[in-house]
Amino acid sequence: MLTRKFIIKKIGQLLLHTLFWCGVLLFYTYFFGFDSTNFNYILAFSLFLMPITIITTYVFIYKIIPEYLIQKRYFFFGLYSLYTLIISAYLIVVSVFYGLIYLSDFQYANMAPISRNLLFVGTAVYLVVIIVSAFKLLKLNLNHAEKTKKLETKILETQLKLKEQELNYLKMQIHPHFLFNTLNTMYGFALKKADETPEMILKLSNLLDYLLYKIDKPFVLLTDEINYIKDYIELEKMRFNDTLDISFNCDNIPESIKIAPMMLLTFVENSFKHGRLKNGLLTIKMDVSCTTESIFFSIENSSSKSERTNKGIGLLNIQKRLDMLYKDKYHLKIDDSETVFKVNLELKHI
Numbered sequence: 001m002l003t004r005k006f007i008i009k010k011i012g013q014l015l016l017h018t019l020f021w022c023g024v025l026l027f028y029t030y031f032f033g034f035d036s037t038n039f040n041y042i043l044a045f046s047l048f049l050m051p052i053t054i055i056t057t058y059v060f061i062y063k064i065i066p067e068y069l070i071q072k073r074y075f076f077f078g079l080y081s082l083y084t085l086i087i088s089a090y091l092i093v094v095s096v097f098y099g100l101i102y103l104s105d106f107q108y109a110n111m112a113p114i115s116r117n118l119l120f121v122g123t124a125v126y127l128v129v130i131i132v133s134a135f136k137l138l139k140l141n142l143n144h145a146e147k148t149k150k151l152e153t154k155i156l157e158t159q160l161k162l163k164e165q166e167l168n169y170l171k172m173q174i175h176p177h178f179l180f181n182t183l184n185t186m187y188g189f190a191l192k193k194a195d196e197t198p199e200m201i202l203k204l205s206n207l208l209d210y211l212l213y214k215i216d217k218p219f220v221l222l223t224d225e226i227n228y229i230k231d232y233i234e235l236e237k238m239r240f241n242d243t244l245d246i247s248f249n250c251d252n253i254p255e256s257i258k259i260a261p262m263m264l265l266t267f268v269e270n271s272f273k274h275g276r277l278k279n280g281l282l283t284i285k286m287d288v289s290c291t292t293e294s295i296f297f298s299i300e301n302s303s304s305k306s307e308r309t310n311k312g313i314g315l316l317n318i319q320k321r322l323d324m325l326y327k328d329k330y331h332l333k334i335d336d337s338e339t340v341f342k343v344n345l346e347l348k349h350i
Helices: 004-032 039-069 074-103 118-191 197-213 222-243 265-274 313-325
Strands: 244-249 282-290 294-302 330-336 340-348
Touching (some): 004 118, 039 074, 039 118, 074 118, 118 222, 265 313, 265 340
Parallel strands (some): 244 282
Antiparallel strands (some): 282 294
């Protein structure tokens, strides 16, 4: 169904084309009228050339250029261009004879000087064709560049959305695992009516606050991440009682340094989940330090290859998040020995 906007657009194009060809007609009358006073001859000769010029021009800009040159079908572009030039050249020759026979009654002297010269007549016609074709080619290239830019923008937007969705998915993989362990421990304390239960609830409340209000941010203060880890450690201490030997060194951390939320916690969770007791103790050592360029994090836990199970999604999760958020700006080294599992991580400041 034709819309009002479409109709107005087409009318505008028709008026613009009409105005342009009127300008070409004025150009022809001025060009061929040089050194001639026979206006009727000049006008009639120019009007005869107009259909030749218009048809040749439209064949190039609406058929040959869009369908063959732009589509890089160069053989057909050359072939059909040659056909068009041969036919138009024949018609230009006819126009010269038209001027001689019909407009001058076979009187060569009565012809306008420039209209006698076949080269000049052809130059006038093909000059218009070349100028309009160049403009059309420029317009097509600009439209192609604009479409390419829009397509690239859409691709980038889609990639960003996919990246955001994947990050959210990876984060959600952390939450259920952590909450399950913590609530399971709290349930055991509640059954025993332990005095530590209220403190566990308070620690869990702090952690949930962090999860709800900080996890969706792209980056958080490193100090907030450290406080979160400390609360997590306190909860695990209550669960492990006297079977946990843990040290966490994180002194002199600048307040301005930021990190992706829960970036370090996965390693901490992994140590508690997959660590093995040695001589009745699970030993964990952690260290966080900073320089002007990087954050350094290391963690190691007692382990046993003979008793080790699959590490699950934890380390794969953190590897994906590092690739997405710190691409080419991190260094991760994992040492998996017979008795110790150790991780060293360096993150460049973003």
